[in-house]
Amino acid sequence: MKLLTHNLLSSHVRGVGPRGFPLRLEATEVRVIPVEFNPDFVARMIPKVEWAALLEAADHLHLAEVPKGPTQGYEQDETFLRKMHHVLLEVEVVEGTLQCPESGRVFPITRGIPNMLLNEEETET
Amino acid sequence: MDRGSSSNPGISHDLPVLRDCINNFGSIANMSDVQEATNQLLHVNLHENQRYIHVTESVPRSESEHLRVTIGATVPTGFEQVAADEVREKLRSSCKISKDRGKIYFDISVESLAQVHRLRSVDNLFVVVQELKDFQFKETKEKVLKDFEELAGKLPWSDPLKVWKINTSFKKKKTKRKKLNQNLSKEKIDNGGDKRDERDVKKELSNNALDSHILDYYEKPAIKEEISTLVGDVLASCKNENDESSKEDTDPEVLKFRVTCNRAGEKHCFSSNEAARDFGGAVQDYFKWKADMTNFDVEVLLNIHDNEVIVGIALTEESLHRRNITHFGPTTLRSTLAYGMLRLCAPQPSDIIVDPMCGTGAIPIEGATEWFNCFHIAGDNNPLAVNRAANNISSLLTKSQIKEGKLSWGLPIDAIQWDICNLPLRTGSVDIIVTDMPFGKRMGSKKRNWNLYPACLWEMSRICKPGTGRAALLTQDKKCFTKIHGRSIRNQYVPLTGIEPSTLQSAG
Secondary structure, X not given: OEHXXXXXXXXXXXXXXXXXXXXXXXXXXXXXXXXXXXXXXHHHHHHHOOHHHHHHHHHHOOOOOOOOOOOOOHHHOHHHHHHHHHHHHHEEEEEEEEEOOOOOOEEEEEOOEEEOOOOOOOOOO | OOOOOOOOOOOOOOOHHHHHHHHHHOOOOOHHHHHHHHHHHHHHOOOOOHHHHHHHHOOOOOHHHHOEEEEEEEOOOOOHHHHHHHHHHHHOOOEEEOOOOOEEEEEEEHHHHHHHHOOOOOOEEEEEEEEEOOOOOOOOHHHHHHHHHHHHHHOOOHHHHHHHHHHHHHHHHHHHHHHHHHHHHHHHHHOOOOOOOHHHHHHXXXXXXXXXXXXXXXXXXXXXXXXXXXXXXXXXXXXXXXXXXXXXXXXXXXXXXXEEEEEEOOOOOOOHHHHHHHHHHHHHXXXXXXXXXXXXXXXXXXXXXXXXXXXXXXXXXXXXXXOOOOOOOOOOOOHHHHHHHHHHOOOOOOOEEEEOOOOOOHHHHHHHHHOOOOEEEEEEOOHHHHHHHHHXXXXXXXXXXXXXXXXXXXXXXXXXXXXXXXXXXOOOOEOEEEEEOOOOOOOOOHHHHHHHHHHHHHHHHHHEOOOOOEEEEEEXXXXXXXXXXXXXXXXXXXXXXXXXXXXXXEEO
């Protein structure tokens, strides 16, 4: 699971609503898998990123050199864009967990795939 | 995109395999060498790339360079316009869309044949021998069939046959390499598929780029479950290739052929079988070929739609459908259909594209291959499906490795196990949804669909970005669908044949 995906995920446990974001990320196995750098893609993605959530997740994975936010003129700043590219697309959580901040419900990540299925009682009717 | 400029084609490129091809060009003297070099490029070019087109043009001139032909392509019905757009974009040719549904026609020079095979929205290809727009069918069957017989000898066969010949040598090379790879993979299975260290993988990669994809493939523990399926597939296709090689050994002078006739129209006094038989008889007399319905070299197509008769020669044997999916599930969608649906949504760079009922992942995988400047998410509630999708994604990773000589590179795609009725995605965070909704015939039931669809649609509209969000949903159950979604959704029904699904494009 990439950090860009984590940035989109939100807990859907009953009654939680928007307080279910962001999910708390813990990892026991992380891999770095290079992905083709596409500056246009990264630049356009920046405005869509929820920064606080990204920084928190990166922190839990003990990632270094994570920009704290978009810099002035970031669209042309290749160093910045490459760092963001790395954080968003190249760090893969292979084994770990995602926890709902409100309900405490834990979702496992196995072989890179988060399992977000809930039981009957936990879902909205 | 970080791909450098396209002005200096092959020389500045970093690919070891491609460099070898370019070195070979220096010694090219005749047509067969041109074909060999082009074939190597064809094998490397698993992915659309402007620069590869330039390299093809630097091939030394030969007589066939000036040959222009009309190519016909079959496409999923309803997607003719999408396919025409792709042809215009990639081949710079305009298309004629036939009244005979599911076919488009365009002109190319023979040099572009390799690129034609890389079109993603087409199922089958053929080269047009002649198009007879207003065929005057005579009143009696005997007279009509006689006309077909006489037609055979009058057609301009020579250029199309040249194209067929070039095309056949593409396919032969491709088959040989496929056989090589599958023999290697079979050995891997016998060795127990032991897990390799990253360093070992890298070392072996420098020896043989082709082997690398096998090694990495078995690194993934999820693969072990699928091994029994894989062995079956490998053995099956090895068998097919043995048949093919015995085909190659037969006398090259006498070709084997068959005629396939497709007839549509109410006013015909003959059947397609009769037309195929008599036309075929005349073709046989004309060329002195041998007729063989199953083991043929040349497949002549006789397509009759009302008053339009088109004679062609097939360029593809099997459909281009199953391109990317190495692990089939019970309801895997055709890649050409997946491509068409994605293209309908006009993905923009950095769009988030989700398939919330992905099955084996046909749609997101097609997406990640063709729209690599978007981010794709494949989700399903079924653990088998998600695992299969992840396996297919892994296989894709290895293709992209071979292509670029890059070790263990990834793609902008992720897989998640989730419930469509309760998507764990932020509201308004997704740009495009493309999915194949459960049909109720092969999966689930019509009754379940009644309950499933409202919840699905609700969730899908929730996660979709307001204003610009869009979706392409494939469903067979039109009645159920129409009853459920509201007035606010704008529709574009695109009827397909076969299992009669309909595609909707709605603004979120």
